[in-house]
Amino acid sequence: MGRTVKLTVNGQEVSREVEPRLLLVHFIREDLNLTGTHIGCDTTSCGACTINMDGKAVKSCTIFAVQADGRSIETIEGMAQNGLHPLQEGFWEKHGLQCGYCTPGMIMCANAFLKENPQPTEEEIRWAISGNLCRCTGYVKIVEAIQYAANKIQAQAAQPSETKEVVA
Amino acid sequence: MSITESDKDVRITTPADVCGMGHRMKRKEDPRFIQGAGHYVDDIKLPGMLYLDIVRSPHAHAKILNIDASAALALPGVLAVITGQDLKAAGNLHMMPTLMSDTQMVLPIEKVVYYAQEVCAVVATSRYIAADAVELVKVDYEPLPAVVDPFQALKDEVIVREDKEKKSNHVWHWETGNKDATDEVFSRSSKVVKQKMHIPRIHVSSIETCGMVADWDKINEHMTIYMTSQAPHAHRTVVSLVSGIPEHKIRVISPDIGGGFGGKVPVYPGYVCTIVASLVTGKPVKWIEDRSENLQADSFARDYHIDAELAADANGKITGLRVKTLADDGAADAAANPSKFPAGLYSIGTGSYDMEAAHFEVDAAYTTKPPGGVAYRCSFRVTEAVHMIERMTDIMAHDLGQDPAEFRMKNFIKKEQFPYHSPTGWDYDSGDYHRALRLAMDLIGYEDLRKEQAEKRQRGELMGIGISSFTEIVGAGPSKDFDILGIKMFDSCEIRIHPTGSAIVRIGVQTQGQGHETTFAQIVAEELGLPASAITVEHGDTDTAPYGLGTYASRSTPTAGAAAAVAARKIRDKARKIAAYLLEANEEDLEWDVNKFMVKGSPTRAKTIQEIAFAAYTNFPQGMEAGMEAVNYYDPPNLTFPFGSYICVVDIDKGTGEVKVRRFVAVDDCGNIINPLIVEGQIHGGLTMGLAPALFEEIVYDENGQNLSGTFMDYLLPTSMETPKWELGKTVTPSPHHPIGAKGVGESPTVGAPPAIANAVVDALWHLGVRHLEIPITPPKIWKILRDNGIDED
Ligand code: FES
Ligand code: FES
Numbered sequence: 001m002g003r004t005v006k007l008t009v010n011g012q013e014v015s016r017e018v019e020p021r022l023l024l025v026h027f028i029r030e031d032l033n034l035t036g037t038h039i040g041c042d043t044t045s046c047g048a049c050t051i052n053m054d055g056k057a058v059k060s061c062t063i064f065a066v067q068a069d070g071r072s073i074e075t076i077e078g079m080a081q082n083g084l085h086p087l088q089e090g091f092w093e094k095h096g097l098q099c100g101y102c103t104p105g106m107i108m109c110a111n112a113f114l115k116e117n118p119q120p121t122e123e124e125i126r127w128a129i130s131g132n133l134c135r136c137t138g139y140v141k142i143v144e145a146i147q148y149a150a151n152k153i154q155a156q157a158a159q160p161s162e163t164k165e166v167v168a
Numbered sequence: 169m170s171i172t173e174s175d176k177d178v179r180i181t182t183p184a185d186v187c188g189m190g191h192r193m194k195r196k197e198d199p200r201f202i203q204g205a206g207h208y209v210d211d212i213k214l215p216g217m218l219y220l221d222i223v224r225s226p227h228a229h230a231k232i233l234n235i236d237a238s239a240a241l242a243l244p245g246v247l248a249v250i251t252g253q254d255l256k257a258a259g260n261l262h263m264m265p266t267l268m269s270d271t272q273m274v275l276p277i278e279k280v281v282y283y284a285q286e287v288c289a290v291v292a293t294s295r296y297i298a299a300d301a302v303e304l305v306k307v308d309y310e311p312l313p314a315v316v317d318p319f320q321a322l323k324d325e326v327i328v329r330e331d332k333e334k335k336s337n338h339v340w341h342w343e344t345g346n347k348d349a350t351d352e353v354f355s356r357s358s359k360v361v362k363q364k365m366h367i368p369r370i371h372v373s374s375i376e377t378c379g380m381v382a383d384w385d386k387i388n389e390h391m392t393i394y395m396t397s398q399a400p401h402a403h404r405t406v407v408s409l410v411s412g413i414p415e416h417k418i419r420v421i422s423p424d425i426g427g428g429f430g431g432k433v434p435v436y437p438g439y440v441c442t443i444v445a446s447l448v449t450g451k452p453v454k455w456i457e458d459r460s461e462n463l464q465a466d467s468f469a470r471d472y473h474i475d476a477e478l479a480a481d482a483n484g485k486i487t488g489l490r491v492k493t494l495a496d497d498g499a500a501d502a503a504a505n506p507s508k509f510p511a512g513l514y515s516i517g518t519g520s521y522d523m524e525a526a527h528f529e530v531d532a533a534y535t536t537k538p539p540g541g542v543a544y545r546c547s548f549r550v551t552e553a554v555h556m557i558e559r560m561t562d563i564m565a566h567d568l569g570q571d572p573a574e575f576r577m578k579n580f581i582k583k584e585q586f587p588y589h590s591p592t593g594w595d596y597d598s599g600d601y602h603r604a605l606r607l608a609m610d611l612i613g614y615e616d617l618r619k620e621q622a623e624k625r626q627r628g629e630l631m632g633i634g635i636s637s638f639t640e641i642v643g644a645g646p647s648k649d650f651d652i653l654g655i656k657m658f659d660s661c662e663i664r665i666h667p668t669g670s671a672i673v674r675i676g677v678q679t680q681g682q683g684h685e686t687t688f689a690q691i692v693a694e695e696l697g698l699p700a701s702a703i704t705v706e707h708g709d710t711d712t713a714p715y716g717l718g719t720y721a722s723r724s725t726p727t728a729g730a731a732a733a734v735a736a737r738k739i740r741d742k743a744r745k746i747a748a749y750l751l752e753a754n755e756e757d758l759e760w761d762v763n764k765f766m767v768k769g770s771p772t773r774a775k776t777i778q779e780i781a782f783a784a785y786t787n788f789p790q791g792m793e794a795g796m797e798a799v800n801y802y803d804p805p806n807l808t809f810p811f812g813s814y815i816c817v818v819d820i821d822k823g824t825g826e827v828k829v830r831r832f833v834a835v836d837d838c839g840n841i842i843n844p845l846i847v848e849g850q851i852h853g854g855l856t857m858g859l860a861p862a863l864f865e866e867i868v869y870d871e872n873g874q875n876l877s878g879t880f881m882d883y884l885l886p887t888s889m890e891t892p893k894w895e896l897g898k899t900v901t902p903s904p905h906h907p908i909g910a911k912g913v914g915e916s917p918t919v920g921a922p923p924a925i926a927n928a929v930v931d932a933l934w935h936l937g938v939r940h941l942e943i944p945i946t947p948p949k950i951w952k953i954l955r956d957n958g959i960d961e962d
Contacts, residue, residue, distance in 0.1 A: 036204015045880035076204030099681030100201030101426030138852030
């Protein structure tokens with residue numbers, strides 16, 4: 001039997017009827033066709049499915065779609081607003097990805113983290129992404145990518161507000 | 169595109185706007201991945217698509233008494249349950265050939281031979297219903313004894329493959345090198361060290377698992393297959409041979425691949441079931457394995473039991489190597505090796521050292537474990553070989569009381585000995601091993617570290633320094649020796665230049681994250697002077713790409729990379745003719761400069777490649793064919809031999825036995841570099857996949873053949889916390905036979921890193937009488953040694 005869920009996805013109101021057992025990650029990928037969120041395991045270990053829910057990084061493979069009712073979620077598809085997000089830019093600049101499969105989860109994990117800790121040390125970044133597995137990069141360049149984004153976000157915040165529009 | 173200090177050895181001949189070889193070009197493929205627009209197999213959704221899921225065996229070895237699918241079939245939304253009997257009736261599709269000319273079950277009829285083996289396949293209208301139906305299929309088994317240990321298997325008390333004529337678990341015997349010469353060398357060498365070691369079973373575990381969407385078009389009798397494939401053309405040929413569908417009616421598309429590492433080379437039963445399901449239902453069918461299925465049933469890597477002996481003379485000069493090995497094949501010989509090499513390139517095991525003679529013997533045994541023998545980011549068993557020789561070298565150095573660095577320096581093949589003919593018959597193309605090790609020692613401060621270690625040992629602290637100076641062998645390979653299922657291991661590139669001076673490049677290899685869309689554009693940019701940004705690189709669609717054998721064993725750059733350069737040079741030859749025509753000059757009077765032909769001595773009389781391309785469609789000499797395109801199928805004259813020296817520093821926690829990699833310096837030499845940024849990324853990733861089996865990863869079975877490491881909670885991939893901040897250095901020794909002097913790099917670090925780490929740990933514990941530790945070196949192993957020696961936290 002279906003249940004109705006209403007939530008905000010990347011800033012847009014969404015309402016759908018879903019099976020109560022439907023995982024949020026399948027809801028996002030298959031019902032909403034937002035396939036940037038990936039699946040890499042069945043034990044909440046890899047983080048490929050990481051999204052932001054009410055600003056927190058969560059693994060969407062371990063939440064039912066019905067639990068997202070009334071919440072606001074953000075996926076990788078919502079990150080680029082008027083150009084690439086500094087995290088996306090950082091991953092590109094610093095070669096923070098190879099096959100790209102872990103990348104959306106990494107970026108969403110880092111996105112929530114940088115909001116909590118805008119000026120992290122290398123060790124803090126490593127700790128923050130330790131629930132996200134990458135098999136290709138060896139993490140060094142992912143850490144650099146997140147550092148790049150942190151610096152860029154700081155620099156943007158430091159700019160007088162009238163020029164901000166132009167930079168964004 | 170800045171050129172950093174560390175790129176000083178990198179050869180750059182084109183300006184930044186052309187961005188040929190050597191430039192740190194940001195990857196062209198990245199915009200789609202960072203915005204969630206990558207297109208992986210599980211992202212494909214076709215109208216009316218069905219889902220396939222698999223019933224798997226809970227036993228490692230059991231007779232199948234009965235399969236009752238009635239409850240599953242009664243579930244609304246279930247369309248079919250496919251069993252081995254069904255496949256047999258459809259033309260003996262229940263068995264399939266492996267890459268090593270063995271056979272393997274697709275679905276069983278009489279018995280299962282490994283835990284998590286595919287027993288039958290369920291097809292339903294949704295993923296969830298298919299999973300429900302799997303639970304409803306009732307299979308009656310009669311358990312049989314498992315045989316997990318290959319030495320036990322050779323006793324033939326339990327026969328794994330009763331379907332075969334030979335009722336024995338012994339699969340094959342293979343040898344190479346010179347036995348008599350080696351025995352003679354050993355008989356006169358004053359020092360011999362012996363060591364047994366096991367290179368354990370591990371799993372590639374790309375973060376994307378394997379999967380397929382098969383789409384049978386009944387009306388046109390055409391099959392489109394989207395598949396996680398490292399070798400789409402070879403897979404198309406296999407599908408055609410097995411299914412009988414003519415090859416021109418099959419299109420294999422390998423979309424974005426979420427990591428391969430060798431795990432996406434084999435054909436798995438799930439793929440065959442998916443194709444059959446689409447044929448039977450006439451609908452598109454999707455199958456995506458979950459992580460447990462991936463870890464429990466897909467091809468493993470390694471699992472070599474090695475017994476090695478290394479001989480040296482009184483001065484500590486290595487004289488010979490004698491190696492016996494037992495390979496655990498699992499339930500079929502499904503290794504992904506070139507046909508003539510049942511043990512792959514294992515005979516590269518004489519490594520970086522000059523010696524008189526060597527002899528290798530390898531036997532293989534069936535056990536009741538999943539079949540496999542894939543790369544795990546390695547060129548056909550090179551990792552096993554390198555681990556063996558680098559451990560043996562270290563044991564010898566320690567035994568002789570010599571510094572392991574000095575010992576290596578003394579025994580390296582010298583720069584002037586290249587091309588070097590090895591005792592097992594390989595012709596190493598180029599190398600400068602002394603330089604690489606010296607650089608690694610300088611970068612890490614080797615002499616100071618040895619002093620620090622001595623001081624720490626006085627204080628009872630456990631610190632170790634480990635070296636690995638490896639030689640790889642990649643780029644399979646020359647067609648006289650290398651084929652897979654009879655198909656020669658050339659590779660290909662097709663280039664088409666458009667009238668306005670942009671281009672499309674199609675290649676027979678298949679990226680899984682290596683960045684081909686960028687590096688192949690850079691190779692063509694280097695050769696033709698077209699900006700890399702104006703070159704589209706396409707691969708992975710068998711309808712459009714030229715035939716190639718795919719990407720694994722670090723072969724893309726050595727084979728298809730060479731094909732790209734050669735095809736570009738064919739285009740340049742034609743461009744010269746057109747330029748001569750346009751400039752009204754003799755061809756011989758023209759010279760090439762980055763992106764144009766100019767008349768020698770009068771540089772203002774020149775035509776750029778863009779002008780020439782336009783003329784190729786608009787204004788070409790009478791009698792010349794229009795257009796500007798070329799194709800090359802490149803058959804390499806030899807393999808390439810990348811090398812490097814790695815030094816690792818570890819500290820051991822006396823309380824927990826945990827190994828902490830404090831520093832790791834990797835000096836790699838992969839010949840000429842196409843893109844230093846991508847090379848660094850490849851090395852970082854490869855080192856991490858070398859760290860993994862050294863300290864964490866192993867697929868473990870209990871005595872009943874049950875897999876005890878079937879999830880990411882038990883099979884431990886390194887996270888950002890365990891992975892050190894890799895420190896890189898490089899030397900550049902071009903390959904003399906490769907058109908652009910490149911050698912390939914993706915796997916060297918995976919091959920070279922494990923012994924550096926193992927050597928460091930043994931080095932830290934040598935004074936306690938530890939000569940060898942089996943990888944993965946987990947805390948309990950060390951903890952036990954420390955407690956046995958009465959060593960505690962304080
Ligand atoms: S899919 Fe692995 S943690 Fe969600
Ligand atoms: S880039 Fe491939 S898993 Fe991270």
